[in-house]
Ligand SMILES: Nc1nc2c(c(=O)[nH]1)N[C@H]1C(S)=C(S)[C@@H](COP(=O)(O)OP(=O)(O)OC[C@H]3O[C@@H](n4cnc5c(N)ncnc54)[C@H](O)[C@@H]3O)O[C@H]1N2
């Protein structure tokens with residue numbers, strides 16, 4: 089025990105981990121140079137680093153090299169200090185694209201059902217089925233102007249000097265129907281939007297006519313401009329034919345769709361249900377937004393930011409407040425909210441610190457002991473993660489009346505607990521008893537990026553979006569991003585239009601993982617691929633658009 093403790097406080101492995109994963113401020117780590125020299129850390133992947141850490145720890149604890157594989161076995165809750173440390177570091181980084189695919193596959197399994205909402209409330213929702221035109225549109229040949237419905241043949245040669253004279257047989261307003269048909273030598277006065285009377289095949293605008301009286305005293309019109317068949321008439325079915333598709337499932341209902349659906353009589357619209365998203369912030373340092381600052385404490389800004397982002401993704405956030413750095417309290421809270429949420433997001437406590445509670449929760453999911461922990465934390469067992477071994481846990485759970493299922497059997501599985509990206513490398517995701525759980529970093533910048541890359545796509549997919557991944561554009565980088573990184577980097581940036589119409593990316597200052605200042609100004613996330621160098625000014629780079 090003593091040896092392990094010493095390792096924890098001063099090992100090169102730990103410092104290497106710190107260096108490799110802390111945000112851009114990591115460059116200021118005074119140990120950086122030394123550790124890079126020893127391990128070539130600049131280009132180590134997280135997996136490499138985890139391996140180095142593991143190897144170092146196994147060496148110190150006296151285990152054979154082959155023991156490393158043994159350590160891949162589930163690390164059990166409460167398995168002792170050495171196990172705990174191994175569990176903390178044994179997190180293999182997956183690439184962003186792979187992590188997104190895992191999230192989308194899980195979200196596919198959790199697509200939400202549909203509901204009918206009033207048309208007025210359908211804006212921003214996603215259609216649950218293809219909607220069709222319920223009639224031709226326009227439903228009748230419609231005048232585009234105020235004027236006279238005529239037979240084009242009657243006015244084919246009309247000029248101001250030699251106008252065509254037509255007897256006016258009727259007048260029709262929008263919403264009405266002419267009683268008389270247009271026959272040779274006659275016209276019907278017509279208003280914009282009215283149905284063109286039978287017999288007419290052209291409408292002449294009022295400005296090209298003059299009123300007249302015939303010898304018999306009846307009303308007439310002088311047509312002073314030649315007309316062509318079809319002029320100023322919107323034919324029936326010009327825009328849509330009965331049964332034609334208006335919009336496909338998954339389409340976001342925009343104002344234009346609302347207009348279409350209103351046009352075709354969809355008073356109620358079938359849309360995907362909105363995911364209910366529970367949002368917890370973990371961290372004993374967190375104060376509610378309305379509280380005054382106290383020494384060492386900060387306000388919980390992540391919860392509301394995440395809630396706003398969830399809303400922007402079509403979800404209904406449920407703000408659940410802050411949780412202390414106590415795994416049992418977190419497990420109990422997750423269990424409590426599980427019923428009323430479709431997806432759960434936590435922020436903070438996901439790294440390797442002593443109080444990183446979400447890492448503990450994720451380890452139980454990873455090793456299949458989540459259900460035990462949940463049950464215990466919910467009050468059925470007096471469990472404390474560090475006071476019970478796994479065996480003790482199981483022997484106690486055997487005694488409870490309702491047999492519990494272990495995590496995997498109950499539909500819980502880890503999707504990833506580390507991503508090869510910066511910021512947000514500790515971002516973790518799991519399926520928790522059939523529902524998606526995301527543990528975003530507490531660092532506001534990393535929290536934001538984690539949401540954009542993983543949570544938003546999940547929420548969109550649950551609402552039926554086929555194009556759930558973030559949209560990207562290509563832009564020219566305005567200022568260099570020099571720092572090499574073993575992981576892809578996602579740098580908050582402003583997007584500007586150049587005179588030639590192309591886009592340029594202007595990386596924002598104060599854009600470290602821990603910083604909040606630049607989030608509000610960001611139009612996009614500049615993607616700087618992993619590599620020994622960053623990116624030069626003038627490079628064409630990919631930028632993820634922030635909605
Ligand atoms: N030894 C190591 N330390 C750290 C590593 C590592 O690999 N080894 N990773 C670093 C990286 S990268 C990140 S990112 C952070 C992630 O930390 P957590 O996600 O566990 O977040 P916390 O430690 O809880 O908080 C980090 C930071 O953010 C503030 N915070 C937390 N919650 C909120 C909130 N709701 N609203 C506003 N601000 C919040 C918190 O006070 C901290 O300052 O870990 C590095 N460390």
Ligand code: MOO
Nearest residue numbers: 511512513534601
């Ligand atoms: O760099 Mo962490 O990955 O700061 O979010």
